[in-house]
Amino acid sequence: MRHRFVDAIRRHLHDEEGMSTIEYALGCxxxxxxxxxLYTVVTSDAVESALSGIFERALNEH
Structure with a gap:
């Protein structure tokens, strides 16, 4: 009887039916x-001016 109980638990734990759909949805x-x-951070005035300064300095270097 114990063997059947352990097998039932193992089958239940390894049953991943439907898991890929929810994982995909949560990932999206x-x-x-x-x-x-990231869009909010990059388009903020402080970050935009810092990035512009970095690019300008990099392009003006010889």
Whole structure:
């Protein structure tokens, strides 16, 4: 009886039916949130001016 119980638990733990869909959905939501956050940070005035300064200095160097 113990053997059947352990086998049932193992089958339940290894059953990943439907997991890929939710993992994919959560990955898409996380990627979209990260993209929105990065866009907000990069388009802020302070970061934009800092990046512009870095690029200008790099292009003006000989």
């Amino acid at each position: 939501v996380a990627a979209a949130a990260l993209g929105a956050l």
